[in-house]
Amino acid sequence: MKLGAVVVPFEPWEQVVRWAREVEELGLDSLWIPDHLVNTIGSKPFYEGWTTLAALAQATSRIRIGTLVSSIVFRAPRVLAKQALAVDHVSGGRLEVGVGAGAPEDNEAAGLPPWTPRERSDRLRGFVEGLDGLLRGDERRGFPVQRPRPPLTIAAWSPRNIRLAAERADRWNTMGGYGLSAEEGLRAAASQLALLDAASSRPVIRSFLHGYRWVAETPLASVEAFGAFGARYRDLGFDELLFYYPPERFSPPGTVGEGVLERVAKERLS
DSSP states (O other): OEEEEEEOOOSOHHHHHHHHHHHHHTTOSEEEEEEOSSOSSSSSOOOOHHHHHHHHHHHOSSSEEEEEEEETTSOOHHHHHHHHHHHHHHTTSOEEEEEEOOOHHHHHHTTOOOOOHHHHHHHHHHHHHHHHHHTTOBTTTBOOSSSSOOOEEEEOOSHHHHHHHHHHOSEEEEOOOSSEEHHHHHHHHHHHHHHHHHHOSSOOEEEEEEOTTTEEOOTTSOHHHHHHHHHHHHHHTOOEEEEEESGGGSSOTTOSOTTHHHHHHHHHHO
């Protein structure tokens, strides 16, 4: 399975760069940045997503980089596509474009009225349908390094948005749910994956982002715990596991074993 990390850029810039370089040196496949106006998983403010991504494209050289995910609440497809074309070039063709329907916190931070779930889903479909073509570029706006366009990731939990990912995305990402036990998380992921499989007639990368606040499991407690966790999700049909980095900042005290991620990454590459 592929492995990747999400870095939340809420510390001084020098630290964020160190984290990104550590993830690359570990040999992980991808590095992701959240894209919100405010921090939705903590109290510390963090840097703007696409500015951060462009800078980290210069601070790294091999690892693929992307947003997990850009919120449609405060992004416009034409502007986002233009940003993506630039970062695709800055990174030498390592860009992954991730989008999602956003959260109520995004609407509040953007000074917009709340959206109903149906409205949020409708807006995501319209956004993705426009963005898909715009990411391919043209003579006036330029073309991406990656053809026909940088890969598109859609993060989705709801059936309508999962079907959209099946139709349009190169990668579908889920966190399973919120406040779930390990067993509940696995069942939720299986149910969502079944929806994707039923709607998809082409290859789509199946990606799972683990966060303790979403699924209360501690896969980095030991190498053995990680092996069991990875096997469960691989057996479901997932192709990729993503974790927050550094993991000890996002897990209960004492639930991340020293050097576990490093050992897992090394064993995977050996």
